[in-house]
Amino acid sequence: MESVQNATEVFDQVYLDIRAGLLVLAASLDRVDRSEGAEVISDDVRRERIQQGLEILSGPGLNRAEQIQVLFSDPYRSGWNTADANETSDSPGDDA
């Protein structure tokens, strides 16, 4: 099922949603930063991931959503279920 709308039609339809989404993002980050202890958050790995997500948004590409999903995903190690894999791990498919 391919899109039947052209880019202008799509953009007209999503423009206000994107604008609203940016405002939610901006207001949420402002709320964190004006709260007591905000400096601690700068060391939080989740805050770092959000920053990386913003960089993905500002870049080119047709798969930004997939890139952001992978950014927020635990790593995977292929071959975890083969005979020579470490079967004693608590998390067998872990990259670590």
Next chain:
Amino acid sequence: MYFFDPHVHMISRVTDDYERMARMGCVGVSEPAFWAGFDRGSVDGFRDYFRQLTEFEPTRAGWSGVQHYAWLCINAKEAENVELSREVIAMIPEFLDKPGVLGIGEIGLNKNTPNECTIFREHVELAMRTNELILIHTPHLDDKYKGSRMIIDMLLEDHRVDPGRVLIDHVEEHTVGLAREEGFWCAMTLYPVTKCTPSRAADIIEMYGDERIMVNSAGDWGPSNPTAVPDFIMELRRRGQSESKIKKIVYDNPIEFFSGSERFDFTPPDVFRENAPTGVDAG
């Protein structure tokens, strides 16, 4: 438009939800066994749960003209109790001849642990031994990508598994391709915060096509919306998609996949509603 909700935990919802879903065009639901919000303590607890899924829920759904189907398993969240999990897996065949039981599900991983993998493989073994369809739960959020890959790895270990008889659920942008490349069916769950929005699900359909894919509400006892499938229908209509293409995703595809079970005895909605029983008071 008639639609199926192929994954919804109606046991957690009130009868009014069946009524609202029916008013919006729902003609059928399939209900996987899942976690009750607490870990159950005995195999008899599951036996009672399976009776409710296979006896009372089809009756209650019928009051609104909705046809009800079920899947049986012990959920991955309870797989850390390996002994109980094995007792439940051994008990499941008592229910596999019940009308409307479509197969084994929703099995899968939650935190991707060794015990979850053990119980997942034993569920798959049961499904292979009894020639049942399989419905797969994939983990949430950060665990999803790794867990989905591990599940697919384990399915591919077993050469008896036919991907055309397995539905991998809760796929999102980073996992839909993994499932489809190997020939599995897949489904998207319309949970706006932790899974897919209707618009993202529509984007995925536009990018990956409408073969072997469906959408569901996964409505349950938590924040969820049992009328999410109609929201998806409206999103595709807003995008100018034809009624026949929308129907393929929300009606034809679930019926095609479920038809792999000999107990999927579906009656077209106009015929079914003419013969639907009336409800009774609960209180």
